[in-house]
Amino acid sequence: MSQWKPQVKPLSGSDRDQLKLGRSLIREDRLEEALATFQAVLQANPGSALANLGIGYIYLRQGRANEALGRFAKAKQQDPMAAKPLLLEGYAYLEQDDHQRAEQAFLGALQLDPEQARARTALAQVLIRQQRYPEAIAQVQGVLRGNPQQTQPRLLLARALHAQGQAQAAVEELERALQGSPDNTNIQLRLARLYQELGLADQARQLLETAAQGAPENVTIQFALGRMTLEQQAFTTAEQAFRAVIAVKPKQAAAHLHLVEALIGQNRLEEAADHARQLPKNNRIAPLSHKLMGDILYRKERFKEAVEEYRAAMLNLPGADQAVAELDAELQGEQGDWASLADNFKPSLTGLLFEEGGRRREERKRREAARPE
Numbered sequence: 001m002s003q004w005k006p007q008v009k010p011l012s013g014s015d016r017d018q019l020k021l022g023r024s025l026i027r028e029d030r031l032e033e034a035l036a037t038f039q040a041v042l043q044a045n046p047g048s049a050l051a052n053l054g055i056g057y058i059y060l061r062q063g064r065a066n067e068a069l070g071r072f073a074k075a076k077q078q079d080p081m082a083a084k085p086l087l088l089e090g091y092a093y094l095e096q097d098d099h100q101r102a103e104q105a106f107l108g109a110l111q112l113d114p115e116q117a118r119a120r121t122a123l124a125q126v127l128i129r130q131q132r133y134p135e136a137i138a139q140v141q142g143v144l145r146g147n148p149q150q151t152q153p154r155l156l157l158a159r160a161l162h163a164q165g166q167a168q169a170a171v172e173e174l175e176r177a178l179q180g181s182p183d184n185t186n187i188q189l190r191l192a193r194l195y196q197e198l199g200l201a202d203q204a205r206q207l208l209e210t211a212a213q214g215a216p217e218n219v220t221i222q223f224a225l226g227r228m229t230l231e232q233q234a235f236t237t238a239e240q241a242f243r244a245v246i247a248v249k250p251k252q253a254a255a256h257l258h259l260v261e262a263l264i265g266q267n268r269l270e271e272a273a274d275h276a277r278q279l280p281k282n283n284r285i286a287p288l289s290h291k292l293m294g295d296i297l298y299r300k301e302r303f304k305e306a307v308e309e310y311r312a313a314m315l316n317l318p319g320a321d322q323a324v325a326e327l328d329a330e331l332q333g334e335q336g337d338w339a340s341l342a343d344n345f346k347p348s349l350t351g352l353l354f355e356e357g358g359r360r361r362e363e364r365k366r367r368e369a370a371r372p373e
Contacts, residue, residue, distance in 0.1 A: 013094050015041050015048065031058050047086070049078035056088060061092045065092045073201050083113035094129075094225065103361050104124045117150065126296045133160040149180050155187065158194075167198055184280055185211075185220050192224065201232060219252070224256055234267035260292045267297050286316040298346070305336035310345035 018041045018315040038054035045051065056071030069092045090105030103126045109119035120143050127136035137160050137186040140153040154177040162170035174191040175285045181187060188211045195204035222294035226241030239262040245255040256279055257306060263272035272298050294309030 013047055015051075019048075019054065020049075025059065026054075030060060032276050034058055048073040049079055049082065052078065053084060053088060054103055055306060056092075058086065060092055060095065063095075065095045068092045081112060083109040083116050083119065086112065087116065087119050087122065088128075094122070094126060097129075099126050099130050115135075115146075117146065117153070121150075121153050121156065123159075124153065128156060128160055128163070131163070133164050136160045151181050151184060151187070153176055156189065158190065162194065167194060170194055171198065176247075183211075183215065185218060188221065189224055192228065196228070200314070204228060205232065205234075209237075212244070216244055219247050219248050221253075222248075223255060226255070226262070230258060230261055230265070237263045238262040239266070246333045251280075253280055255290065257285070257288050264292065264295055264299065264364070269299055272296055283316065292318065294345070298342055301339075303342045306342045307338055312340065314345075 018037055022034045022037040022041070022365070025031075025037060027172065034057060035337070036053045038058070041048055042055070047307075052071045052075040056075065059065070059068035059071065069089060072085045072089040072092065075082070079085070086105045086109035089100045090109065092106060093099075093102035098338045103123065106119045106123040106126065109116055110123070113119070113213040122138050124136040124139040125142075127147045137157060140157045142161070142273065143150060143153040144157070156175050158173040159168040161167075161173065161217065171191065171194050174187055174194065178184065178187045178191060188207060192204040192207050195201070205225075205228060208221060208228060208290055211221045212218070222225040222241045222244040226238045226245065229235070229241065231240040239259060242255045242259040242262060245252055249255065256275065256294050260272050260276045260279075263275065273293070276292050276296065279285055290313035294306045294313065295305075297306035297309060346363070
């Protein structure tokens with residue numbers, strides 16, 4: 001009895017050209033055009049696993065994980081010996097936070113192609129999400145033995161080491177990664193954060209300043225430099241960094257908000273107030289803009305107006321009703337001691353804003369789906 005072998009319909013020259021065009025369009029981020037291209041291939045050749053993979057990949061990029069999984073399932077049926085459908089299936093499950101199925105998919109890809117570095121790296125990512133750090137470290141170390149220059153596995157190695165409390169070892173891995181990719185923004189940011197964690201504030205700042213000088217239009221680096229120097233109360237440097245962000249992205253509200261903070265830190269209150277008044281009026285910005293106006297008025301010792309701004313900030317925060325009620329009760333009890341009221345409002349408001357910022361960060365993390373390399 002002869003051994004069964006999967007039958008994959010050979011591609012015509014036209015199909016190959018169209019698939020190549022579709023991949024090129026994806027690289028240019030022209031997803032709808034790429035989707036139409038792959039769909040045309042599939043219409044002409046319904047058995048094309050590569051066309052199904054292309055369509056599924058686009059669905060994955062568009063956040064349509066369930067539809068992507070359907071395409072990857074078809075591709076597996078059409079070409080059961082290929083590792084890539086399993087690899088992409090794993091990414092889709094990872095996007096859905098289905099770690100068990102993602103792990104199974106990546107392991108399946110490795111069974112078909114044991115040298116598949118991307119599958120091993122993705123498996124390490126799943127293991128890290130499950131806090132299985134020693135297993136993740138073993139996976140990425142295996143990848144790095146084959147290719148020490150790969151960036152993503154080394155970033156994951158640093159992350160796993162850091163999670164196990166080995167911050168210095170994580171720093172060393174990130175420094176190695178930075179040597180191989182000196183302009184990699186992700187490495188620069190992670191390394192700067194770890195330097196700060198280890199109390200190496202000067203090294204962190206120097207790293208970001210050097211990166212910002214080398215890429216003045218890199219808004220991610222400039223923004224990180226601005227945030228760091230705000231925390232360090234280096235307000236002039238922070239101002240320069242946020243102005244650099246605004247020069248590239250004039251509508252980035254967060255940069256404008258932090259610029260106001262930097263101006264307040266330099267006691268340039270009129271300039272800060274003028275800039276604060278120009279901030280966009282929307283529910284997301286309102287709490288912070290009112291808080292900054294309150295800080296400006298507080299420094300001017302116009303405490304009653306500062307309290308009014310702080311209260312307005314609280315009213316614009318979700319879930320702050322109880323805090324507002326408590327502070328309103330204080331308003332009645334203090335009988336016009338506006339300086340004391342302002343002193344009470346500031347820490348309460350700062351705490352609420354911190355909680356709201358944390359909530360939004362968690363929401364953003366949930367939205368950020370795992371994407372294929």
